[in-house]
Amino acid sequence: QQQVKQSPQSLIVQKGGISIINCAYENTAFDYFPWYQQFPGKGPALLIAIRPDVSEKKEGRFTISFNKSAKQFSLHIMDSQPGDSATYFCAASRYGGTSYGKLTFGQGTILTVHP
Amino acid sequence: GAVVSQHPSWVICKSGTSVKIECRSLDFQATTMFWYRQFPKQSLMLMATSNEGSKATYEQGVEKDKFLINHASLTLSTLTVTSAHPEDSSFYICSANMVSEAFFGQGTRLTVV
Numbered sequence: 001q002q003q004v005k006q007s008p009q010s011l012i013v014q015k016g017g018i019s020i021i022n023c024a025y026e027n028t029a030f031d032y033f034p035w036y037q038q039f040p041g042k043g044p045a046l047l048i049a050i051r052p053d054v055s056e057k058k059e060g061r062f063t064i065s066f067n068k069s070a071k072q073f074s075l076h077i078m079d080s081q082p083g084d085s086a087t088y089f090c091a092a093s094r095y096g097g098t099s100y101g102k103l104t105f106g107q108g109t110i111l112t113v114h115p
Numbered sequence: 116g117a118v119v120s121q122h123p124s125w126v127i128c129k130s131g132t133s134v135k136i137e138c139r140s141l142d143f144q145a146t147t148m149f150w151y152r153q154f155p156k157q158s159l160m161l162m163a164t165s166n167e168g169s170k171a172t173y174e175q176g177v178e179k180d181k182f183l184i185n186h187a188s189l190t191l192s193t194l195t196v197t198s199a200h201p202e203d204s205s206f207y208i209c210s211a212n213m214v215s216e217a218f219f220g221q222g223t224r225l226t227v228v
């Protein structure tokens with residue numbers, strides 16, 4: 001019930017291409033879905049997040065698509081750049097309740113963008 | 116955004132000794148902080164929830180006597196790895212929430228030799 005499944009494990013994209021990473025969750029109580037970017041030896045940094053009351057959110061080159069009925073959400077990186085090469089994690093949490101702030105992470109996707 | 120600072124960034128210790136890792140929220144107060152552990156090329160696994168002024172809540176399978184957590188103030192939580200062994204070598208990361216957003220420290224690389 002607490003799992004978040006992420007795919008693919010790794011992704012290679014050419015510069016300028018679109019990177020797509022997918023996540024699926026089981027716990028319908030989750031109501032906050034962030035994506036994090038992590039560089040080697042660093043802590044994760046928030047990229048973009050979505051609440052289930054909207055189906056899409058865009059910030060610059062990053063877009064989250066959210067499908068509540070399918071319990072799936074995805075990250076799209078448009079015009080991918082070599083500097084985007086990093087590990088990406090999806091996560092989910094409950095905005096309220098006793099689990100407030102506890103993030104359940106997906107397994108991570110290693111993105112490599114070739115110049 | 117808000118800043119969470121972790122110290123040290125890396126530490127090497129001998130087997131059997133204890134190591135303390137600090138997590139500070141620099142520009143906001145955090146009644147709750149979280150401690151994660153990350154093995155190479157793996158995801159972050161929540162170890163415990165640190166609560167200011169009360170006992171930490173540990174996730175299933177995490178030894179609370181080995182990983183001591185103290186949240187002495189609204190801006191500081193510490194994780195002490197007691198009697199460290201090589202299998203405790205890992206990347207430890209803390210986070211604190213401001214409103215709904217989690218801010219992470221830069222992580223601490225612990226190597227036990």
